[in-house]
Amino acid sequence: xxxxxxxxxxxxxxxxxxxxxxxxxxxxxxxxxxxxxxxxxxxxxxxxxxxxxxxxxxxxxxxxxxxxxxxxxxxxxxxxxxxxxxxxxxxxxxxxxxxxxxxxxxxxxxxxxxxxxxxxxxxxxxxxxxxxxxxxxxxxxxxxxxxxxxxxxxxxxxxxxxxxxxxxxxxxxxxxxxxxxxxxxxxxxxxxxxxxxxxxxx
Numbered sequence: 001x002x003x004x005x006x007x008x009x010x011x012x013x014x015x016x017x018x019x020x021x022x023x024x025x026x027x028x029x030x031x032x033x034x035x036x037x038x039x040x041x042x043x044x045x046x047x048x049x050x051x052x053x054x055x056x057x058x059x060x061x062x063x064x065x066x067x068x069x070x071x072x073x074x075x076x077x078x079x080x081x082x083x084x085x086x087x088x089x090x091x092x093x094x095x096x097x098x099x100x101x102x103x104x105x106x107x108x109x110x111x112x113x114x115x116x117x118x119x120x121x122x123x124x125x126x127x128x129x130x131x132x133x134x135x136x137x138x139x140x141x142x143x144x145x146x147x148x149x150x151x152x153x154x155x156x157x158x159x160x161x162x163x164x165x166x167x168x169x170x171x172x173x174x175x176x177x178x179x180x181x182x183x184x185x186x187x188x189x190x191x192x193x194x195x196x197x198x199x200x201x202x
Contacts, residue, residue, distance in 0.1 A: 016058075019048075019050060019054060019058070020058060022048040022049065023045075023048045023050070023055060023065070026047035027044050027047075027065055027069065028069065029047060030043060030044060031113065035113060036062075036066065036116065039062070041056070041059075041062055041065075044062075044065070061121045062120075063117055063118045063119075063120060063121020065117075066114040066115075066118045066121070067118045069114055070114045070118070073107060073110070074135060077104065077107040081103055084099055092153075093153065094146075096146055097143070097146040097147075097150075097195075097198075097199060098195050098199070100139075100142050100143075100146070101191055101194055104171060105171075105191055106187075108171065109187055112177070115173060116173040116177070119173045119174075120173075136168055136172075140165070143163070143164035143168065147160035147163045147164055147198075148160045150200060163198060166198075167198050170197075
């Protein structure tokens with residue numbers, strides 16, 4: 001086997017990785033200058049010095065690109081949640097739910113524009129369920145399990161799936177940013193109101 005053929009797959013992989021990094025670097029520059037929403041995929045391709053076809057082969061839309069930019073943060077925040085839940089199994093479920101909400105709100109505040117970019121892309125796909133997304137599926141499961149624990153403790157049988165769905169909806173960009181920007185609530189106030197709304201008071 002010739003040297004050229006032996007190493008060509010590695011070269012292709014390296015080129016692909018370099019293209020990916022150019023794309024991400026270009027997107028970050030444009031997003032920082034203009035915000036996420038006004039920037040087009042064609043602008044990102046031009047800034048990265050690649051053809052639009054190369055960009056679309058890696059990212060079908062801007063939402064996928066935004067998700068790639070925050071994926072390490074997503075992994076980190078869910079690891080934090082898992083670690084907290086593992087360490088605090090004996091804490092009341094309403095306390096654990098409050099901490100999970102607090103961790104997610106901190107993440108949402110730090111990556112608001114990119115998260116909205118991901119969600120806008122999901123919204124464009126009308127057949128996609130938010131709870132099936134890689135971003136929200138695990139969060140929904142945490143909510144569901146904690147609501148089910150609360151219902152067993154309180155000896156009542158609310159619809160835990162419905163409550164988890166509604167809490168997830170309250171944390172999505174359109175609802176959350178409306179409360180932040182139009183209603184003027186701080187993240188701490190939003191957390192408090194969510195707890196008052198979704199956690200039985202007794």
